[in-house]
Amino acid sequence: MTNEARTRPMKHAVPRNRRGAAGHPASAHRSRGPACQAIRRFARNRGALVSALFLGVFIALILVWPWVGCQAPDAISDLQFVAPGSGHWFGTDVHGRDLFTRVNNGARISLLVGAVGAAVSLVIGVIWGAAAGYLGGRVDGAMMRIVDVLYALPSIIFVIVLITTLNAAVDGWVSRGLSARGGAILKFAGLFGGLGAVSWLTMARIVRGEVLSLRTRPFVQASRALGAGHIRVVFHHILPNVVGIVIVYLALTVPAVVLYESFLSYLGLGIQPPQASLGSLIAEGAAQINPIRIYWWMIAFPAGTLMVVLLALNFVGDGLRDALDPRADP
């Protein structure tokens, strides 16, 4: 609130003064904030803009569809392996379930996993990196050596042990009276946590590097000299300057986590049936491949959806990087 109150009169004053004094639009152009410039740069990138719009529509569709569509995702019927047609747009699978509904549900879960997994990695990575970079010295050394050691562990072993441990614990709780739904939710949360836990290392390194160089800048030292506490310095002066690079890396983490989850589902460790993610749907489709008959739709539609979603996410990530990169041309 105080911030807003302080800046509001300035906003009115600056353009008037500038125009009055200099009188050419170039100075007005320069007064635009970096955020505004970034949005303009992003909007000029057609691929990124189209991808962002597409993702928006896509997410709206998969959120709304469960209320619009007539088939339940788990409804089993006798119509096994029906080819795509007017009745079943994407065909049906081995249990006669409508593949369009399944893909829809799978896409929702894959995107949710990607978003939450990336968010977990964001929180851990930023806190760890900022703490190491800001505290510096021996604490920094110790914290970054821990990151080095975790880097040297194959992430797949780490994730498998983490997830199987949690699943075993949850099964134990369910047998001791926890509801099955609660158990499923806990396993879900474990998957998020596991995915986040293996993808925060690079984020921590990036943030730590930035914070390390920001810490010695004059404006931070001035703020310290004026009596600002460490917490205030970190949250008001350092972290706002890291936001750009963090957003860029975050945007590239989401597709990476979606891909990793699909790999885990392929191993049978991700989403548990009858729930499905795009990865587990692809795995189901790949299991049906044999020399005699290929049910192409069972692999083509989930894989196509995954590909399109990842493509759009990557385009948006690239666009954000170009828009927020301070080294880019204005």
Next chain:
Amino acid sequence: MYLVRRLLLLPPLLVVISLLAFLLVRTAPGGPFDRERKPASPDVERALRARYHLDEPLGQQYLRFLGGLVRGDFGASLKYRNHSVTDIIRQGLPVSLSLGLLAFGLALGVGIPAGVYGAMRKGEWSDYGVSVLTLLAVCIPGFVVGPVLVTVFAIRWQWLPVGLWESPMHAVLPTVSLGLYFAGKIARMMREGMLQTLRMDFIATARAKGLGETRVLMRHAFRLAVMPVVSYSGPLLADLLTGSFVIENLFQIPGLGVFMVNSSLNRDYPMVVGLVLLYAILLLGLNLIVDMLYAFLDPRVRYD
């Protein structure tokens, strides 16, 4: 001096990593004998645990493992009885190594030229074409590429074998399925690195001297532009050389990737720790090489 210090740091790091891996699998619930074909009687299980020293205190077990390690012995696998971990690694590593190197070669061989080409033609249609192709490669997981290639080239046209690891022909499909993703990733990195390098002052100087465009790109820009790819190559190669579960499973290739996943699912403690150590040695060694390459490629980098 720097190199000596880095090398001296390796053994303690490896000990810490092995301890972490040991504690991670050893303290996780579930045991190596849970998934036997028929549940073992308590007596049998007790005997098994005693045979593999699983009944000792954790600290003693770890020290026993370290003692074996000094003699180059990773211990015995708990799942593949009568095989030592060293045996399994000795059998699987050559296969994973060759498949990994082939995929790495494909990734570099396709990725670097594609990235340089895209940067040279920045903003033209050919650049967009290459960019979309490389982005597609990054968006299709290996477990989709593999089955699709198998259905087309092995089942439909029968040009190439479906699986197994015998002749060079057998290596084609696995190499492509494994390497395609990384080729796309490296191409994107290379293009980005090239574009950033071309914006630097020393490139303007080189052009001002009247050097031809090819010479500017290849002799001056390339060594700096390739650095992100070089630093990515360390972890990538460590990953590829220790095998890929998906590809090995799909093509029935006897590599290490399958062991990596199965041994952690089965709680095969010595196997997990052995594989983790193998991966860590590869990763740390390769990262050391990468850092040395850095000093070679960028004359501004000095390690004192």
